[in-house]
Amino acid sequence: MRINKHLLPVLAATATALAGCSGGSGGSGPSSADRPDIPLAGTHWAIDSLTVDGAKKAAPAPAPYVEFTPDGRARGSAGCNGFNGEATVDGDTVTVGPLTSTDMACTDQGFEDAFRDLFTGKLEARLDGGGDRLTLTAPDGDTINLSEQAAAPLKGTKWNVETLLEGQTATSLPAGSRGRPHLTVGADGTARGNLGCNNFTATVKVDADILTFGSLAVTRRMCAQPQNELEQKLYGTLSSGPVTYRIEHRALTVTAQDGSGFGARATTP
Structure with a gap:
């Protein structure tokens, strides 16, 4: 098939425009820098379970928890000892700084130790279930699985x-x-x-x-x-x-x- 040489500039411009539409990012939508921060400030979560190396670890009773405070911190209990540390949110990434904690002797610290190893550094955050389920995923794929906690009334609690x-x-x-x-x-x-x-x-x-x-x-x-x-x-x-x-x-x-x-x-x- 013979191509009209007068159409070559038009075809080239069209190809360039199409390439620009697909973009260097693979056409997967806005980059992480463009995503709004996941709304964690002022929220309270029960730690339901951990998934480490493909194995699920259920939380002990009474349930451990995490609170993300409005001033950029995370605090709570990992099952025995309390913890507190800086937690910043950038898009869907939560970065947890070094944690300080109480130093109680606990009969079984397996879950607590596993949580502290996971709940540090950069974690990918995802909200599911209408916003009442939170998954924090470490770079190696291990996860912390949480569910939202409602405020408690004095009576009946x-x-x-x-x-x-x-x-x-x-x-x-x-x-x-x-x-x-x-x-x-x-x-x-x-x-x-x-x-x-x-x-x-x-x-x-x-x-x-x-x-x-x-x-x-x-x-x-x-x-x-x-x-x-x-x-x-x-x-x-x-x-x-x-x-x-x-x-x-x-x-x-x-x-x-x-x-x-x-x-x-x-x-x-």
Whole structure:
């Protein structure tokens, strides 16, 4: 077939335009630099599982969690110890800096160690399920699988005690007592829970940000140290008269008039 030489410039321009449309990026859409930042600031996530070398590791109970704060940090618990570190978002990439953490002795740190190894450096973030599922993928393909946590109401929520308070100082629970002490305020005006060894029940009055517990009825199980010391501190807070409480999303702080108290976190249903 003979091509009209007068059409050659037109064909060349058309080819150039088509090449420009396909682009050097393979025509896959906007580059990562053009993508909006994935909306993580101010969100709260339960860590459901990890996938490492193709093997899935389910999270222990009580469920570990991650919170991405509005000031660019990630904090939470990996199953035993708390952690805190810088977390920046650029498009769909989350970069996690070195983490600081508490140093509690834990009976089984396998999941926690695996999480800390994964939750560092650059991670690809993907939201699924209408935005209530989050997957963080490491460069080697290992993943952290998370689900969104809703804010918890005071009543009807089981609050697991995680720290003891003395003024502005928070300390970890004694070794071996994590996961035991808890509190639930019922809609019927009663409270029940565990002080670290013995169970208790009591009436409770809720007035604005004040809780007033009636006399605590406590089981009489003999408790060894350090659970006995923990029990005495929690009993002292709840029976000290009106106490102040504050809820921040899923974190509860209860403070007595002398500044003592405890911090607790809502369990994941």
